Amino acid sequence: MSETTPQNPVFPHPAATLILLRDGPDGLEVLVMERHAGLRFAPGATVFPGGRLEAADHHPLWRAHWPEGEPPADLAHRVAALRECVEECGLLPTCAPLSSAVLADLRRGLAAGEGFAAALARVGVAPALDRMTVLARWITPEMLPRRFDTLFFLVMAPRGQEPVCDGGEAVGVLWATPRRLLAEEESGRRRLVFATRMTLLRLAGCADMAAALACAAVPGQGLPAPILPRLVETAAGPVFRIPAGCGFLPLETSAQTVRLG
Template sequence: MSETAPQSPVAPHPAATLILLRDGADGLELLVIERHAGLRFAPGATVFPGGRLEAADHHPLWRACWPKGEPPADLAHRVAALRECVEECGMLPTRDPLSSSALADLRRGMAAGEGFAAALARVGVAPALDRMAVLARWMTPEMLPRRFDTLFFLAPAPEGQEPVCDGGEAVGVLWASPRRLLAEEEAGRRRLVFATRMTLLRLAGCADTTAAMASGAMASGALASAAVSGQGLPAPILPRLVETAAGPVFRIPAGCGFLPLETSAQTVRLG
């Protein structure tokens, strides 16, 4: 009897996510969106704005937007994270203050099919690509049919801008503390995918934006030392399904900066 050869994992799509930070009455708050219930990936989930990299995110012209020195290897990911943030929740960290009318003009142009770079140039805005800190690189487990290889960035929220839900992929947007979002998931009022939940657990220990950005800066240094050879990107955190005496768990590598290292598979949402 012949045996069926195991299928190779689906190649993950490069992606980027932006976590905007601000200081609220109860401490650190993060900007999150609620995804449309009809989407194929993570329907109805509460996530950070983000999405796949596009060909235009790799264009050489973005190198000119880096203020000085050699741009980082993750430049295209930074561009994608900012672009997705504008598209999904109407906010954009910039090097200089951005008026609400200019931001609205930028969004209208992008919604009409104008490229991100062209819209920025027309409005006369320089994106704050250098004011983002890498927190982690998460990769979707190998058994899933839709996979993403995502860089998670932190950035202070731009002053004077208010989030605006796009009404497409995102049907809700709000500021909330990590502890509140985790408590709402525990109560069954919110859906969190695994990487989002682990990120909230990590940031729940940060008192304010300064502490969170410092955490990101420390992570960036540690991740840089563990960069994937030839890519210049940090090594990914790849959760693996493991059978234990207590039942199946998703396990992440020790020393990756996130805890717990093992989470019961029964409580994990992957998409």
């Protein structure tokens, strides 16, 4: 077996993804959105809300939003994950209930170019940064021209809020069980990129929201070890291999079935 190692791989952009959870009639449900077919990255794919970190996500003022003690090393990732979720799906986990009118006002501000921190301060909303739990850190394989180093967060869905896609990046949004989404991909009705598919496979084994949160990474001050899929030639053909002990299975997936973007 041999590993394919590309020369001079593109540096991955820091990014964050938010997986909203709720308990439905058939068990655990997650919120996903369908990306616009005209996008450069993952066109038409079903993904969790998320995106690249921006410079403002690193601003020291966000430390004041942390309720107690020293903020974690992933604070900027948490900010980015919440910001992207508001922009793409119209949902925001907060420390107190949020009315639809205030949420709509917040989203209009962001769409008009208002900064996330300024918009939150204007409407008097405190984001629930401390209620997010890290599930994993995925890095896009080295052979791709667009790469991301992404933290995946789990969070309980905010009560009383209904998702509304932005109509730009997201053209559809829905709640579904991980098993349903995987079955729809198997039948050819849905596109899943590799990290999304692996995440759904892991969450498919969780009976409810409590079980999903319990399977998340152990909290700490540092970022979790990255999961970097590597292309490996085997006797049975090329596979993408992930590190043993990373919490995800299978460790090898046929390259013919993997969508990377």
